[in-house]
Amino acid sequence: MSQKIALVTGGNKGIGFAIVRALCKELQNGIVYLTSRNEERGKDAVEELKKEGLNPHFHQLDIDSSESIDRLRDFLKSTHGGLDILVNNAAIAFKQKDTTSFDVQAKVSIATNYTATLNVCHALFPLIRSHGRVCHVASMSGPHVYKKLSPKLQEAFKHAKTEDDVNKLMADFVASAEKGTLSEEGWVQNAYGTSKAGVITITRIQAAAMSADTSRQDILINCCCPGYVDTDMTSHKGTKTPDEGAITPVYCALLPENSATPNGKHLSNKSVVETW
Template sequence: MSSSKSVAVVTGSNKGIGYAIVRGLCKQFQGDVILTARNEANGQEALKKLNAEGLKPVFHQLDITDDTSIQRMRDFLQKNYGGLDVLVNNAAIAYKMAATEPFSEQAEVSMATNFWGTLNACNVLFPLLRPHARVVHVSSRAGSMTAAKCSKELQTRFLDPELSMAKIKQLMNEFVESAKAGTHKAKGWHESAYGTSKIGVTLMTFVQQRELSADSRPDIVVNACCPGYVATDMTSHKGTKTIDEGADTPLFLAMLPPNTTSPKGQFVAERKVQNML
């Protein structure tokens, strides 16, 4: 039986920044907060730790690279809540500097999770967004830094005023195909699989907001953000911020008040709107 109870979902939230976002939402958001993880045991362990703090998130398994898993998440939300109010797309992977996997593999795997997984989750879950919903893509300044090192021709395509989701998909596919062929540098790409995947995440934000602004559901706001350099497994705990400090901007965007006009369809760091390039 569905209810109109408010609900927030955070992808990849059993540890790191995602975990801190769940913790923050449990304290600020009026409704249920769903902690997700690919691995059920890891998710349940995270749940126990938050329960020990007196917080009561709900766990649901979610692997954004698995279409069936995303559909199960959608069906659970539909059945139990009848909609979705906050979606924080945090799940992502990054290869270490010392990674030995060939760059072609790093490009394909990074893109499959960070860009395609995020986009697929949006495509399945966006129909559930209620009026005044907030969507946050945890992107990275690595995307902007990588874009700045790409060719002028690619930068022109990134900043295309008529950018569409089809054009973004084409760009991300071109990167992976050129990485497989060993021609990515010759074609103007910078050698960062993670950074390029985050270019895609930030660009998708601009297009999604344009599409949702034309939707019949009012005041749905989508933003991308950089949480900063955070001490997590992804940074080998070399980051200068705690996970709670990293969660600050994503939480700020998730809790934007009704009828916010800015930030809206933008890239944000330290709570301030940033340029893509």
């Protein structure tokens, strides 16, 4: 069996760290890259896992930096000739008590959680080999927001066919937040949930596009909600441990070859959640 190359974004702590740990345990004859924006924290995380008898590798990655993404792409291409598993975990969430104005929260959340994740896909998808697996870490906050959108916006999300369609929705949300017209235009004041609604929608579109690529076979692209996990992002109020939160992302990342399904779906607790 050829060596599989896996990569996890935002892997130095929380759910990402637990995903790296699980993949190191589960991948036979594989290499798992833990990536993080901060090099020192990332290398410390790798050393922590090595103390557990695991052997992750480190590569710096700031998903908000196109130069950082390109360096990673070039490294993977020259070192391994491709990539087999990509888990897009890196994301941010503003706390409820954060005093940052909502227009800034909207702009930053969409820029990192949606646009930067998409930029990683643009760079790394050409490297994904046949039988590859992609999992975007999303959230049930996406469907939660969707249910509160205006019927017009719900239809726009439901019938989005192209990346440009979703990009426009995300841009419209940011513009509406900047104008202070969210409610009038049918949006919800929830930047994190809206960004994840974008991720869930783009997952379906990416999966369809990848399936149409006859040069590669059996590449599945899904997204998932890890659950309410005890991490910095939830101010450690989550009910799941990070290792429990990693279960569904790792399930998506390790779907057996020629599974066919799920593909383009949003999963929770290893089961498909019907969204839109």
